[in-house]
Amino acid sequence: MDRIFKTTPFRRACNLRVLTNGQTLYRVASFGLMAWLVAASAHAANPAAPAEKTKAVNTLNFPGGPSQVPPDLQRALSEILSDSSLRGARVSFMAQMVDTGQVLASYNPDKLINPASNVKLITAAAALRILKPEYRYRTRYYAWGPIIDGVLKGHLVVKGFGDPTVVTERLKKVASGLANMGIKKITGQVVIDDSFFDGVREASGWETEEAPERAYAAPVGALSLNYNAVSVLLRPDDLGKPALMQVEPPAEYVTLEGKVMTNRWGRRLQVMTRAGPDTTLMQVGGTIRPRSKPLRIFRRVYDPGLxxxxxxxxxxxxxxxxxxxxxxxxxxxxxxxxxxxDRSLTLGEVINTLNKYSNNFMAETLIKTIGADQSGAPGTFDSGLAAVRYFLENEIGYEPGSYKLGNGSGLNHVNLFSSHHMVKLLSHLYKDFEIGSEFVTSLGIAGTQGTIAFRMRHTAAERRLRAKTGTLRGVSALSGYVVDPKERVIAFSIMAQGFSGRTSNMWKIQNAIGEALATDGASWIMAHGDEEGVQTTKSAGRARGSVR
Incomplete structure (x- = not known):
């Protein structure tokens, strides 16, 4: 559910910005880029909170003292967390040395905050521990009837086990493989068996989504294609004529309704999907300019199996x-x-995609997969979340009742965690030889990959900070690892909720904290000299002023 910078190829899912110049879904699938699934939810969350362990005090603490936290870093963190953009917000921050467990700095570390997509860190860790990194999803294809002279006199049965990574390319390969086995004709039906999961397709919290047809809120199923989203390709025609429209992948299950006119005053487009009897209705309207590039817009489907x-x-x-x-x-x-x-990539590779591109659909599918693995089919959200809670409390050491876990993706208002929770998880995973490497490498890399590919570029944190973002309306989080000048790994988490300004202001604060940790505060001091109180939301070269 994290917003991606407009300039990246991973366009915001909330606006469903489009691929142009004839790019197809197949290319998107082959590169594993799921911009249209990266969630940019419209909600800030204020769920009923579990009782906080201690009353949080708005004080930045340095438990290790000057011997562990250089004065420059103390000053940098103090000034950054005094930024006026955080006024009135709930903030929780913690940084800890992974090797020794020494807490470097903390600010309301036990305050419960909606972590947004930082919840995917928990989902990924639990999946790696329970299912194991080498786990592969399988989809099985059966003949229900004899095959005589290339004719299947009966039905083709497809049994799904929850693979969230099947895309058009792979399904076309399956079709080619079946045809190459000599099957020339099928007299019966295609029978879909998606009973490995129950029939509840949307996780808790998704019911409050303001734009439920968006691709980032796609339903979960034991048989899923293209992250359960479908696209419509729009090409303008001559002035005054309807635009050319094409559904991809071509599936009779999707019914296209409406038209888009080619108009010099375009573009005003409306694309919505809704459930119909045994179909997903895609309703299109509006206008497009004659010289507009082809537009591809993604929306969710409503019955993944069909x-x-x-x-x-x-x-x-x-x-x-x-x-x-x-x-x-x-x-x-x-x-x-x-x-x-048909076999998927390993779970380690699936988790890499999950965390780098913050895929809600994948996260919730993993929850049901965990549930099926631990409690037997059908996998349910409840059984999966129960197994994740057991992992958190019995392996990571969370106190029961100290947090709230309502879904695996972080969408909307059903999760509450503190920065202490996140750092505890991060520190534990980093030292776990069995699954730690897959977990750490799944995170976005500052300046190069994932949802932070265009953040902290050309700074000391570039390539030296790996983290997961989280973004909802009024909520922003960044949790991960950063390497300091002595090559020591620091686990950190910064979460804010209830701020009134732009989310980009929170990103700048998070970036500044990451850069400060990577340099022992030197990046901040070099940028601001001896003058204190510089606002992080202004450029370092111009901003001078007092802390408010």
Whole structure:
């Protein structure tokens, strides 16, 4: 649910900015770039909070004293956290040496804050511990009936186990593989078995989403395609004529309604999806300018299983398999014969995508996968979250009742954690030989990769800070690791909620903290000299003033 800078190729999902020049969903899938899923939620969250362990005091503390925290770093952190952009906000900050456990600095470390997408750190850690980094999802394809002279006299059954990474390219490869087995005709139906998960498709908190058709709020299913989003490609025609529209991937399950006119005063577009009987209705309207580049807009679907089966049917037909479009939901019969198994990348690689691009759909799918693994199918949100809580309390050491975990993605208002919680998790994972390397490498890298690819560029923190972002309306968080000048790893977390200004002001504060930790405060002192109270939300070269 993190906002990505407009200048990146990972465009904001909330605006669903588009790919142009004929780029296709297939290219998006092949590069693993899911901009249209990176969530930019419209809500600030104020859930009922668990009782805080101690009454938080708005004081920045340096438990290690000057021997552990250089004076320049103390001054830098003090001034940064005095920024007027934080006035009236709930703020929690903590930085700790990973090797010794020495707390360098803390500011309301036990204050409970909505962590937004920082919750994905918890989901990723639990998934790696419970499922293991080498875990792979499998999707199985069966023949329910004999195959005689290339004719499947019966049904094609697809059994899903929750793979969140199937994209158009992979499904086309499956269709090609089945056709290359000599199947020329299927007389029966495509039977979708998605019973590995229960029928609840939206996690807690998603019901309050203001734009529920957005791709970042796609439903969860045991059979899913393209992160359960579909796109419409719009190309302008001559002035006064309807624009050309094409649904991708081509699936009869999606019904396109409306039209977009080519108008010199464009572009005012409305693209919405809603559930229909056995279909997702995509409603399009508005105008587009004659010389506009082709636009691709993504929206969620409403029945992942039927969407999957419909697209598979189309791809089989493209590969020459004679069959009718007839997709039904059912259960795998004992008499069906296994034809083909499609395997995902390892869980370690899936987690890399989850955290670098903050994919809500992947996070919630992992919760149900954990639930199925620990409690048996069908996987549910409740069983998955129960297993994650057990992991947090029995391995990481969280006190029961000291936090609130309502979903695995961080969307909206159902989670509460403190910076202390986050640092405790980060420190533990860094030292875990079995899963630590996969966890650490999954985080965004300052200035180069993920949701912080365009932050802290050309600073001392570039490539030396790895972190996960979290963004909702009025909520901003950054938690991860940074290396100091002595090559010591620091786990840190900074979370703010209830600020009234722009989220970009919070990013600048977070960036300044990251740079200060990476330089023992030298970056701040060099930028601001002996003058104190410089606002982080102004450029270092121009800003001078007093702390308010």
């Amino acid at each position: 969407y999957y089966g419909s697209a598979l049917t189309g791809f089989l037909q493209i590969h020459g398999v004679e069959m009718r479009h007839d997709v039904v939901r059912g259960r795998l019969p004992a008499s069906a014969r296994l034809l083909y198994v």
